Amino acid sequence: MQNKAHSLQAVWQALHAGKKFFIAGHLNPDGDSLGCTLAMTSLLTRMGKKVYAYAAPAIGQDLQFLPGIEKIHVGKLPKKIDFDTVILLECSDKKRGGELDLVLNQARTLVNIDHHLVSEAYGNVNHIDSGASSTAEIIFQLFEESGGEFLPTPEESTCLYTGVVTDTGRFVHSNTTAEALRVASALVALGADITTINQVIYFTKPYIELKLQGRALEKMQLRLDNKYSEIILTRRDFEAFGATPAQTQGIVSQPTMIPGVEISALIKEEPDKVSVNLRSRGAADVSKLAQYFGGGGHARAAGFKVTGKSVEQVAEELARKVAHVVKKLA
Numbered sequence: 001m002q003n004k005a006h007s008l009q010a011v012w013q014a015l016h017a018g019k020k021f022f023i024a025g026h027l028n029p030d031g032d033s034l035g036c037t038l039a040m041t042s043l044l045t046r047m048g049k050k051v052y053a054y055a056a057p058a059i060g061q062d063l064q065f066l067p068g069i070e071k072i073h074v075g076k077l078p079k080k081i082d083f084d085t086v087i088l089l090e091c092s093d094k095k096r097g098g099e100l101d102l103v104l105n106q107a108r109t110l111v112n113i114d115h116h117l118v119s120e121a122y123g124n125v126n127h128i129d130s131g132a133s134s135t136a137e138i139i140f141q142l143f144e145e146s147g148g149e150f151l152p153t154p155e156e157s158t159c160l161y162t163g164v165v166t167d168t169g170r171f172v173h174s175n176t177t178a179e180a181l182r183v184a185s186a187l188v189a190l191g192a193d194i195t196t197i198n199q200v201i202y203f204t205k206p207y208i209e210l211k212l213q214g215r216a217l218e219k220m221q222l223r224l225d226n227k228y229s230e231i232i233l234t235r236r237d238f239e240a241f242g243a244t245p246a247q248t249q250g251i252v253s254q255p256t257m258i259p260g261v262e263i264s265a266l267i268k269e270e271p272d273k274v275s276v277n278l279r280s281r282g283a284a285d286v287s288k289l290a291q292y293f294g295g296g297g298h299a300r301a302a303g304f305k306v307t308g309k310s311v312e313q314v315a316e317e318l319a320r321k322v323a324h325v326v327k328k329l330a
């Protein structure tokens with residue numbers, strides 16, 4: 001069995017030993033994934049290392065404010081692949097980072113840092129802490145482990161705070177531990193720009209996203225004794241506002257505000273697949289549901305994608321599975 005619990009000191013050893021680094025988070029990077037990629041890129045650059053930061057396939061508009069974002073190579077691998085150390089952040093398995101086989105196969109050292117509940121120890125150095133609110137929390141602890149040699153800069157603090165605040169849902173999810181708040185507090189003290197983070201991430205929404213949200217709530221249906229909320233957005237819904245399936249942030253968690261709703265699903269018809277976001281009020285573990293359909297995530301927030309089936313087929317298959325889950329809760 002591989003070791004899932006290498007110490008942060010082992011991570012530091014790999015950072016010191018490497019010269020040419022490749023860093024990536026998961027596909028469709030969120031605030032945690034990008035925040036950690038940028039903070040690590042900045043740290044390694046300060047250490048005098050060569051770093052190639054990668055994210056794919058695109059970076060959302062709301063995360064473009066992150067300091068250093070222009071340094072990320074979006075969906076583009078270098079012509080010459082020549083890295084001694086690869087750092088995968090937030091990737092519960094090797095495939096989560098995208099088509100990186102060429103990079104992964106040639107690296108001497110693969111460092112895997114993650115906080116997902118179901119995470120494989122695919123690296124040579126694996127630091128997997130499912131008790132951490134976010135990978136950003138772990139990266140902050142990594143800084144602390146340097147014994148004062150490296151403190152996060154204000155820019156790195158902004159990146160890491162973004163990871164903590166987004167993964168905890170603005171400090172409301174059950175992963176909002178004392179440690180998460182301690183780390184957030186320390187990052188604010190170090191200069192994290194929380195005014196910009198709050199304004200850009202939480203108080204900015206394009207007109208078409210608000211309109212799409214309105215359409216989604218109108219289409220929301222309660223099923224299974226009102227314990228399951230289902231929202232189906234078809235291609236036509238997206239076309240009505242000129243929106244893309246990526247512009248649905250925040251929609252899936254809204255139905256869990258309704259008393260009695262245990263599970264919420266947002267089912268989206270995309271050009272080549274059906275993608276599903278799941279949320280749980282807390283009693284049901286939606287990561288298990290997602291895993292059944294080949295996806296993954298956390299107990300309260302998970303998702304999956306299906307190809308070759310219609311949006312209606314996926315909705316019915318999911319509803320049948322959800323029925324088993326909510327029955328057990330009763």
Ligand SMILES: [Mn+2]
Binds near residue numbers: 090
């Ligand atoms: Mn995360």
